[in-house]
Amino acid sequence: MALVFSVLLLLGLCGKMASGGQPAFDNTPGALNYELPTTEYETQDTFNAGIIDPLYQMVHIFLNVVQPNDFPQDLVKKLIQKRFDISVDTKEVAIYEIGVLICVILGLLFIFLMPLVGFFFCMCRCCNKCGGEMHQRQKQNESCRRKCLAISLLLICLLMSLGIAFGFVANQQTRTRIQRTQKLAESNYRDLRALLTEAPKQIDYILGQYNTTKNKAFSDLDSIDSVLGGRIKGQLKPKVTPVLEEIKAMATAIRQTKDALQNMSSSLKSLRDASTQLSTNLTSVRNSIENSLNSNDCASDPASKICDSLRPQLSNLGSNHNGSQLPSVDRELNTVNDVDRTDLESLVKRGYMSIDEIPNMIQNQTGDVIKDVKKTLDSVSSKVKNMSQSIPVEEVLLQFSHYLNDSNRYIHESLPRVEEYDSYWWLGGLIVCFLLTLIVTFFYLGLLCGVFGYDKRATPTRRGCVSNTGGIFLMAGVGFSFLFCWILMILVVLTFVVGANVEKLLCEPYENKKLLQVLDTPYLLNDQWQFYLSGILLKNPDINMTFEQVYRDCKRGRGVYATFQLENVFNITENFNIERLSEDIVKELEKLNVNIDSIELLDKTGRKSLEDFAQSGIDRINYSMYLQEAEKPPTKVDLLTFASFLETEANQLPDGNLKQAFLMDAQNIRAIHQQHVPPVQQSLNSLKQSVWALKQTSSKLPEEVKKVLASLDSAQHFLTSNLSSIVIGETKKFGRTIIGYFEHYLQWVLYAITEKMTSCKPMITAMDSAVNGILCSYVADPLNLFWFGIGKATMLLLPAVIIAIKLAKYYRRMDSEDVYDDVETVPMKNPSRY
Numbered sequence: 001m002a003l004v005f006s007v008l009l010l011l012g013l014c015g016k017m018a019s020g021g022q023p024a025f026d027n028t029p030g031a032l033n034y035e036l037p038t039t040e041y042e043t044q045d046t047f048n049a050g051i052i053d054p055l056y057q058m059v060h061i062f063l064n065v066v067q068p069n070d071f072p073q074d075l076v077k078k079l080i081q082k083r084f085d086i087s088v089d090t091k092e093v094a095i096y097e098i099g100v101l102i103c104v105i106l107g108l109l110f111i112f113l114m115p116l117v118g119f120f121f122c123m124c125r126c127c128n129k130c131g132g133e134m135h136q137r138q139k140q141n142e143s144c145r146r147k148c149l150a151i152s153l154l155l156i157c158l159l160m161s162l163g164i165a166f167g168f169v170a171n172q173q174t175r176t177r178i179q180r181t182q183k184l185a186e187s188n189y190r191d192l193r194a195l196l197t198e199a200p201k202q203i204d205y206i207l208g209q210y211n212t213t214k215n216k217a218f219s220d221l222d223s224i225d226s227v228l229g230g231r232i233k234g235q236l237k238p239k240v241t242p243v244l245e246e247i248k249a250m251a252t253a254i255r256q257t258k259d260a261l262q263n264m265s266s267s268l269k270s271l272r273d274a275s276t277q278l279s280t281n282l283t284s285v286r287n288s289i290e291n292s293l294n295s296n297d298c299a300s301d302p303a304s305k306i307c308d309s310l311r312p313q314l315s316n317l318g319s320n321h322n323g324s325q326l327p328s329v330d331r332e333l334n335t336v337n338d339v340d341r342t343d344l345e346s347l348v349k350r351g352y353m354s355i356d357e358i359p360n361m362i363q364n365q366t367g368d369v370i371k372d373v374k375k376t377l378d379s380v381s382s383k384v385k386n387m388s389q390s391i392p393v394e395e396v397l398l399q400f401s402h403y404l405n406d407s408n409r410y411i412h413e414s415l416p417r418v419e420e421y422d423s424y425w426w427l428g429g430l431i432v433c434f435l436l437t438l439i440v441t442f443f444y445l446g447l448l449c450g451v452f453g454y455d456k457r458a459t460p461t462r463r464g465c466v467s468n469t470g471g472i473f474l475m476a477g478v479g480f481s482f483l484f485c486w487i488l489m490i491l492v493v494l495t496f497v498v499g500a501n502v503e504k505l506l507c508e509p510y511e512n513k514k515l516l517q518v519l520d521t522p523y524l525l526n527d528q529w530q531f532y533l534s535g536i537l538l539k540n541p542d543i544n545m546t547f548e549q550v551y552r553d554c555k556r557g558r559g560v561y562a563t564f565q566l567e568n569v570f571n572i573t574e575n576f577n578i579e580r581l582s583e584d585i586v587k588e589l590e591k592l593n594v595n596i597d598s599i600e601l602l603d604k605t606g607r608k609s610l611e612d613f614a615q616s617g618i619d620r621i622n623y624s625m626y627l628q629e630a631e632k633p634p635t636k637v638d639l640l641t642f643a644s645f646l647e648t649e650a651n652q653l654p655d656g657n658l659k660q661a662f663l664m665d666a667q668n669i670r671a672i673h674q675q676h677v678p679p680v681q682q683s684l685n686s687l688k689q690s691v692w693a694l695k696q697t698s699s700k701l702p703e704e705v706k707k708v709l710a711s712l713d714s715a716q717h718f719l720t721s722n723l724s725s726i727v728i729g730e731t732k733k734f735g736r737t738i739i740g741y742f743e744h745y746l747q748w749v750l751y752a753i754t755e756k757m758t759s760c761k762p763m764i765t766a767m768d769s770a771v772n773g774i775l776c777s778y779v780a781d782p783l784n785l786f787w788f789g790i791g792k793a794t795m796l797l798l799p800a801v802i803i804a805i806k807l808a809k810y811y812r813r814m815d816s817e818d819v820y821d822d823v824e825t826v827p828m829k830n831p832s833r834y
Contacts, residue, residue, distance in 0.1 A: 032216060032741070034209050034748050036756045038557075039198045041191040043184070043765050045555075047777040052169060056781045059788045063500055066099040071509040073518050080524055100500055107493035110795070111486045118482030142810070149807040150447060153800060157443050160796045164436050166789025171429035173782035178419045181778055182411075184769050189408050191762040196404070199758045206749055206757075213745040214377050217738050221370045224734070229359025231730045240355055243711045248348045250708055264690035274683055278634065278676040285668050286317045289646075292661040303658055306649045317642060317669075354599045373738070380742070429786060432491060435484055436793050442477030443804060446470045450811035471811035474804040481797045488794045495787035499780055507776035513548055520546040534565070543568050554764035561754045634680035639673035 049056055075092050094101060220227050289310070292298070298307035450473075453466025509515035519525065525532040526541070533550065535541030545565055553563040561567075643666040650662030 032209075032213060032744075034745070034752070036202055036752045037198075037205055038756075038759070039194045041194065041762055041765065043187040043191050043762070043769060045765050045768050047773045049777060049781065052173070052785075055166060055169065055785055059781070059784045060503070062788065063503055063784070066103060067097075067500065067504050068099070069096055071505070071512075071514045072096050073514060076505075076518050077521055077524055080518075081527075097501075100497065104493055104497060107489050107496070107791075110489045110798075111493070114482065114486045114489070114798075121482070146807070146810040149803050149810070150451060153443060153803045153807055154447055156796050156800045156803065157440050157447070160436070160440050160793040160800065163789040163792035163796070164433055164440065167429065167433045167436070167786055167793070168789075170782045170786035170789060171426060171433060173778075173785075174422060174429065175426045177774075177778040177782065178415065178422050181774050182415055184773055185408075185411050188762070188766040188769050189404070189411075191765060192404055195758065195762045202752070202757050206752055209748075210381055210745060213741050214381060217377060217741050218374060220734075220738060221373060224370065225359035225363035228730060228734045229362045231734070232358055232362075232727055233355060235726045235730065236355055236358075239714075240351070243708075243714075244348050244351050246708045246711060247351075250705065251348060260690050263686060266686070268683075274676060274679040275634075278672065278680055281668075281672045281676060282317055285665055285672065286314060288661070288668075289314055289317070289665050292658055292665070295658065298658065303653055306652055310646070310649060313642065313645070317639075351599075377742075432488060432790060435480075436488065436790065439477050439480045439484070439797065440793075442473045442480065443800060446472075446474030446477060446804065446808070446811070449473060450807070453811070467811045471808040474808040474811065478801050478804050478808075481801050485794055485797045488790060492787045492791040492794055495783055496791065499784040499787060502775070502780045503784060507772070507780055510771050510776075513551070516547040516551055520548055534568075537564055538566075538568055540568060550760075551764060554760040557759045557761045559753070559755050559757050560760045561757065563760050567754070634677045634684070639669050639677065643667075643669040643673070 072092075075096060078092075293307045293311055293314070298304055448470065449466050450470030453468075453470055506515070509518075519532070522530040526535060529535040529541030531541050531543060531545055533547055534543035534545035538545070543565060550563055646662055646669070647666040650659050650666065653659040653662070
């Protein structure tokens with residue numbers, strides 16, 4: 001019923017659908033990941049007996065010894081084909097069941113012989129035979145025999161007690177199996193109900209994911225300026241940005257060069273003016289000193305020697321620079337000023353803006369097309385919703401909900417009656433166990449009273465009451481054994497035949513799937529159908545659908561659509577045709593046309609500015625000459641040193657006009673140094689810095705400008721040649737991304753419906769619960785343990801009866817005993833040995 005239920009459910013859920021196979025997903029960039037929600041089912045598919053599992057395993061080992069043959073697949077196939085007519089294959093059945101038959105024959109012999117033996121034994125005892133005579137003959141090894149018999153009976157009783165304990169445990173398991181069966185049935189019922197409620201949720205989720213996909217596409221369409229525009233910019237920037245950065249760096253170099261030339265020109269002018277003033281003032285002082293040296297005051301000693309020492313130094317008193325010797329840089333400065341007026345940086349910014357304006361251009365050009373694409377996507381959404389409404393989910397779920405409720409109601413109505421019958425079985429098992437317990441108790445009481453009440457010195461006719469009671473208990477146990485053992489053996493044989501065959505022919509082959517392999521045999525269940533399951537479910541017996549494959553797929557949680565191969569009946573692609581549903585979207589996206597005008601990174605004016613800068617002549621300036629001139633001191637001699645020297649020499653002269661004239665000249669030289677030397681030195685330093693800066697800038701200037709122009713030409717050629725193809729390629733790629741979202745979604749829908757939706761695992765779990773759980777774990781295992789324990793105890797009654805009869809002679813009080821006339825007889829001389 002579970003398989004039929006699952007297929008009918010799928011027929012409703014997937015009405016008018018079929019699939020050609022499992023779809024393959026594309027790794028679409030930015031595609032969403034979908035995960036169909038699944039339900040966690042509470043029913044476990046494994047059944048553990050707990051602490052009594054080793055007892056069940058022990059019974060399984062015994063059954064494997066009794067029935068070591070493998071599952072008779074060929075025999076079962078023949079029996080199924082002949083409608084279980086055992087008489088046709090009696091020999092093969094007997095060969096397979098040989099172990100079971102031997103045990104049954106032994107049981108039947110026990111059933112037939114034990115009452116018969118008991119009857120004749122009683123008749124024999126009544127005739128004072130077979131140990132019925134209350135007379136015990138004295139034997140020399142009597143003590144040893146008595147002890148051996150007592151120990152043997154004790155061991156047998158212990159083994160019987162163990163078997164009886166197995167019977168009690170098994171009987172108690174049957175007491176709780178109804179409650180466990182009810183709990184298991186309710187758990188499976190809840191799982192099947194969850195399966196019914198899961199299907200609509202999964203369908204709603206599948207439909208809901210279309211809106212998620214559509215929103216993702218809408219997001220990309222609304223952000224087409226950043227998505228598509230960003231991709232185009234990403235293609236252009238690696239080629240364009242380095243060139244613009246080089247031009248920007250060249251614009252900075254032009255500005256720095258202009259500043260350096262201005263500083264150099266200003267320094268040259270300042271140096272020329274300061275040097276002229278310095279030279280004029282020094283010339284005036286030198287003329288004054290020369291006039292003093294040529295006066296009559298220097299003709300007489302000691303002034304003549306001092307004047308002679310001053311004359312050689314007088315030629316060094318002058319300026320060390322001639323401003324007219326350094327050429328002007330006004331021509332180069334004017335050229336660079338003309339270049340700087342073109343504002344090359346603004347031209348570079350314009351180039352950047354032409355790239356950055358691409359997203360806005362795309363946004364403005366694609367507005368109408370995007371609206372049409374969105375309308376198309378909304379129409380596809382309506383198609384998907386209309387298609388979902390055509391699936392009769394509610395009707396099918398309602399129908400099978402009624403079926404499930406009726407099944408659950410039938411189970412609950414049947415359980416009290418089954419529980420009543422089960423209580424009768426439990427009560428009967430309890431009586432059997434207590435009956436065996438009574439017999440064993442008699443044996444235990446007999447041993448207890450006999451062992452502890454036995455007096456070694458007492459003769460057989462004088463044994464005590466306790467010892468005599470022990471013998472009576474033993475004989476009572478023998479009597480009950482003869483009365484009930486054959487009845488117990490009948491129960492053991494019947495339960496053994498049923499339980500052993502259920503375990504070996506149903507439970508074990510179901511667990512190792514050999515039973516399913518038998519059912520998958522072609523033309524077995526129907527001599528005209530190759531595959532029975534597909535013939536029943538799909539009305540096509542030629543489709544390769546096997547019980548084992550269905551069981552395996554359901555166990556893995558696969559969807560019923562793929563498990564039962566419903567693609568051979570329904571065509572899902574008629575409603576979920578990916579190409580047809582995405583055709584309208586493709587048509588609208590083909591209208592997406594982006595036109596970007598040619599981008600000019602730098603116009604002719606900017607290019608000419610770079611060329612003029614390269615030809616400005618700053619690379620031809622003789623910077624070494626300027627640096628050499630800047631390294632010279634402002635004067636030929638240090639004026640302060642010269643003034644000190646002049647003042648020292650003047651102080652050696654006698655007071656007079658000459659001395660005063662030299663001192664006045666020394667003061668004038670110091671004044672000239674303070675007023676005119678610092679400006680000259682400052683001009684020299686400024687000139688030096690400007691020259692160094694220009695020298696660095698002008699180094700390989702034409703080559704650098706040529707390199708920048710070459711990079712500019714390469715980038716401009718790249719834009720001219722490839723801009724259109726880049727725009728078209730990225731536009732198509734953007735369209736494929738949008739379409740890819742929906743193709744990915746539709747492929748996932750096919751996969752979800754065929755492979756994941758409405759997993760048939762609860763159905764197989766219900767079947768496992770019925771076979772492995774209820775039949776095997778709750779019924780067969782306790783039943784097998786019951787006959788194993790009771791049969792063991794019953795079989796042990798045979799040696800127990802024999803030993804108890806012999807042992808009772810040693811405990812019961814006899815009516816007569818052996819009398820010896822010869823006092824020298826050993827037994828009479830040594831009564832303590834008895």
